[in-house]
Amino acid sequence: MVSVTLHRARHVVPVDRPVIANGAVAVARGIIREVGRFAELKHHWRGPVLDHGEVAILPCLVNAHVHLEFSALKNRVPPQSDFPAWLSATLAAADRLSPYEREGGLEMGLRELWRFGIGLVGEVSNTGLSLEALKQSGLDHHYFYECLGFHLQDDGPLARDFPIFLTEAALQDPHFSAAAHAPYSVSPALFRRVAAWNRRRGRPTAVHVAESAAEVEFLLTGRGFFRELLQARGRWRDEFRPPGVTPVAYLHSLGVLGADTLAAHCLHVTGAEVELLAREGVTVILCPRSNRHTGAGQAPFRQFRQAGLPLAVGTDSLASVEDYNLFRDLLLLHQDFPEVPGEELIALATLGGARALRFEAELGSLTPGKQAALIGVTPEAGPDFWAGLLSGGAAGRIEWLATPDEEGEA
Numbered sequence: 001m002v003s004v005t006l007h008r009a010r011h012v013v014p015v016d017r018p019v020i021a022n023g024a025v026a027v028a029r030g031i032i033r034e035v036g037r038f039a040e041l042k043h044h045w046r047g048p049v050l051d052h053g054e055v056a057i058l059p060c061l062v063n064a065h066v067h068l069e070f071s072a073l074k075n076r077v078p079p080q081s082d083f084p085a086w087l088s089a090t091l092a093a094a095d096r097l098s099p100y101e102r103e104g105g106l107e108m109g110l111r112e113l114w115r116f117g118i119g120l121v122g123e124v125s126n127t128g129l130s131l132e133a134l135k136q137s138g139l140d141h142h143y144f145y146e147c148l149g150f151h152l153q154d155d156g157p158l159a160r161d162f163p164i165f166l167t168e169a170a171l172q173d174p175h176f177s178a179a180a181h182a183p184y185s186v187s188p189a190l191f192r193r194v195a196a197w198n199r200r201r202g203r204p205t206a207v208h209v210a211e212s213a214a215e216v217e218f219l220l221t222g223r224g225f226f227r228e229l230l231q232a233r234g235r236w237r238d239e240f241r242p243p244g245v246t247p248v249a250y251l252h253s254l255g256v257l258g259a260d261t262l263a264a265h266c267l268h269v270t271g272a273e274v275e276l277l278a279r280e281g282v283t284v285i286l287c288p289r290s291n292r293h294t295g296a297g298q299a300p301f302r303q304f305r306q307a308g309l310p311l312a313v314g315t316d317s318l319a320s321v322e323d324y325n326l327f328r329d330l331l332l333l334h335q336d337f338p339e340v341p342g343e344e345l346i347a348l349a350t351l352g353g354a355r356a357l358r359f360e361a362e363l364g365s366l367t368p369g370k371q372a373a374l375i376g377v378t379p380e381a382g383p384d385f386w387a388g389l390l391s392g393g394a395a396g397r398i399e400w401l402a403t404p405d406e407e408g409e410a
Contacts, residue, residue: 002028002029003028003047003048004026004027004028004033004045004046004047005026005027005028005047005048005049005050005402006024006025006026006027006038006041006042006045006047006048006049006050007024007025007026007027007050007052007057007374007401007402008022008023008024008038008049008050008051008052009023009024009051009052009053009054009055009056009057009376010022010053010054010055010056011023011055011056011057011379011385012024012025012035012056012057012366013056013057013058013343013346013366013389014035014059014365014366014367015058015059015343015346015347015350015351015364015365015366016351016365016366016367017035018343019056019343019385020035020036020037021037022037022038022039023035023036023037023038023057024036024037024038024041024042024049025057025366025372025374025402026041026044026045027372027374027402028047030371030372030403030404030405031369031370031371031372031404032366032367032368032369032370032371032372033045033368034368035366035367035368050401052376052401054378054379055376055377055378055379055399055401056376056377056378056379056389057366057374057375057376057401058117058346058350058366058374058375058376058377059350059351059363059364059365059366059370059373059374059375060117060118060119060120060350060363060373060374060375060400061116061117061118061119061120061326061327061349061350061353061375062118062119062120062121062122062312062349062350062352062353062354062356062357062359062363062364063113063118063120063121063122063313063314063315063324063326063349063353064121064122064262064285064312064313064314064352064353064356064357065122065124065206065262065264065285065287065312065314065315065316066113066121066122066123066124066314066315066316066317066324067123067124067125067316067317067319068106068109068110068121068123068125068130068133068134068317069102069106069125069126069127069129069130069317070090070094070105070317070318070319071105071106071108071109071112071317071318072097072101072102072104072105072106072108072318073090073093073094073097073105073317073318073319074105074108074109074318074319074322074323075318075322076093076319077089077090077093077319077320079292079293079294079295080293080294080295081295082212082213082214082295082296083211083212083213083214083294083295083296084212084214084225085295086293086294086295086296086320087229087294090319090320093319094319102129103129105318106129106130106133107133109318109324110133110134110137110139112323112324113139113324114137114139114400115396115398116323116324116325116326116327116396116398117375117377117393117398117399117400118139118324118326119139119140119363119373119375119403120139120140120141120353120354120357120359120363121134121139121140121141121142122141122142122144122206122262122285122314122353122356122357123141123142123143123144124144124146124179124206124264125143125144125145125146126145126146126147126148126181128145128164130143131143131169138403138405140359140362140363141175141357142175142176142177142204142357142358142359143169143173143175143176143177144177144178144179144206145162145164145165145170145176145177145178145179146179146180146181146206147161147162147178147179147180147181147186147190147193147194148181148185148186149161149185149186149187149190149235150184150185150186150187150230150235150236150237151187151235151236151237152187152189152190153187153189153237154189155189155192155193156193157193158178158193158194158197161190162178165178165197174201174202174203174358175357175358176203177198177203177204177205177206178193178194178197178198178203178205179194179205179206179207180194180195180205180206180207180256181207181208182207182208182209182211182215183209183215183218183219183247183250183251184215184218184219184226184229184230185226185230185235188254191251191254191256192254192255192256194256195254195255195256198260199260202260203260204260204261204262204356204357204358205256205260205261205262206261206262206263206264207251207256207261207262207263207264208263208264208265209247209248209251209263209264209265209266210246210247210248210265210266210267210268210269210273211264211265211267211268211291211294211296212267212268212294212296212297213268213297214226215247215268216246216247216268218242219242219243219244219245219246219247219250220242220244220245220246221242222240222241222242246268246269246270246273247268247269248263248266248269248270248273248276248277249273249276252276252280257276257277257280257282258280258281258282259280259281259282261280261282261283262282262283262285262312262356263277263282263283263284263285264284264285264287264314264316265285265286265287265291265296265299266284266299266304267291267296267297267298267299267300268297269300271303274300274303274304274307274309275307277307277309278307278308278309281310282309282310283309283310283311283312283352283355283356284299284304284309284310284311284312285311285312285313285314285356286299286301286311286312286313286314286329286333286348287313287314287315287316287320287329288313288329288332288333288336289315289316289320289321289322289328289329289332290314290315290316290317290320290321292332293320293321294320298336301333301336301337301340302337305340305344310352310355310356311348311352312348312349312352312353312355312356313326313329313330313333313348313349313352313353314326314329314353315329325393325394325396325398326349326393327349327377327390327392327393327394327398328394329349330345330346330348330349330390330393330394331390331391331393331394333345333348334386334387334390341386342384342385342386342387342389342390343386345386345390346386346389350363350364350365351364351365352364371404372402372403372404373402373403373404374400374401374402374403375398375399375400375401376398376399376400376401377389377392377393377397377398378392378397379391379392380392380395
């Protein structure tokens with residue numbers, strides 16, 4: 001006989017329907033069976049009741065954009081006034097890391113993700129260091145192997161320059177994708193190779209785009225910080241001619257934008273480009289704390305919402321945030337855009353991220369049939385439930401209540 005456990009709490013936040021006061025989640029064999037008012041569910045199901053008291057039950061969070069391989073840089077790169085200064089400091093700090101420090105940072109980062117209620121991540125790596133660790137961690141993930149190569153001009157197979165795309169992990173796992181780093185570090189030919197590799201396999205593409213004013217300057221004029229960086233790193237091409245357009249328009253001209261594209265940051269975009277992103281169905285990954293730390297700017301969140309863009313949220317790396325607590329990103333958005341409903345902010349870090357990473361059937365909401373990956377957040381007291389929930393989460397009052405592998409057969 002299947003054992004059904006009722007998880008009861010003062011509030012249940014399903015995400016895909018309104019908040020339920022004095023609610024419960026019925027779980028069996030690691031799967032959500034029903035969500036509703038506790039008084040009703042206790043008559044539908046027989047089994048143990050776990051009363052979680054004053055917490056709010058939510059689905060696990062989704063960090064849709066993170067660089068775990070930089071976790072060892074936690075507290076090593078202070079906030080900067082502009083993005084070039086931050087990137088220079090980060091590259092210098094990363095070059096000083098030993099292999100032991102990188103591996104230790106990765107293990108710490110995985111523990112921190114779990115501690116803050118994150119059950120699904122969109123990991124972006126250009127070393128492959130985090131792949132096996134993620135597989136062993138129990139965290140669900142979509143792995144984006146990030147390709148860099150401003151100097152790579154041929155149209156050959158992607159694996160010629162990045163052998164990881166010949167591995168079983170890359171070829172067999174539907175949650176493994178190629179990613180293009182950014183317009184200033186990836187040639188047009190490499191952008192097309194990345195997009196083609198993913199589209200042949202029906203997988204999403206990730207890219208950093210319009211993250212800084214320096215990126216815009218480089219594409220418009222071919223000058224500035226990124227030209228100097230490419231020259232210093234031996235990747236500059238004297239034959240390069242700037243496209244003379246802004247980053248989103250540039251990627252559109254290459255044919256790499258679409259409903260399969262996850263665009264991180266998107267700070268320096270025009271109103272017309274916001275509409276273009278929406279028409280193409282691009283998902284934008286917001287990284288509000290990271291953007292503030294790097295001095296890059298602020299995403300036009302209001303315009304994104306008005307355009308109906310699919311949105312998710314990520315922390316980016318510990319080189320640009322203090323921790324992996326996504327509630328702190330949501331709280332910052334709440335403070336900067338108080339008109340945005342709290343339930344919409346929570347959706348960014350749950351269902352929005354699950355859709356972006358193609359885990360919507362398993363995670364992202366408390367929906368019957370989905371995985372029972374449940375977290376509890378103790379809200380701060382006050383008249384506004386959503387403000388209290390975000391503040392409680394930002395203060396770290398987060399606990400795991402259930403995971404799919406904990407529920408078995410009686």
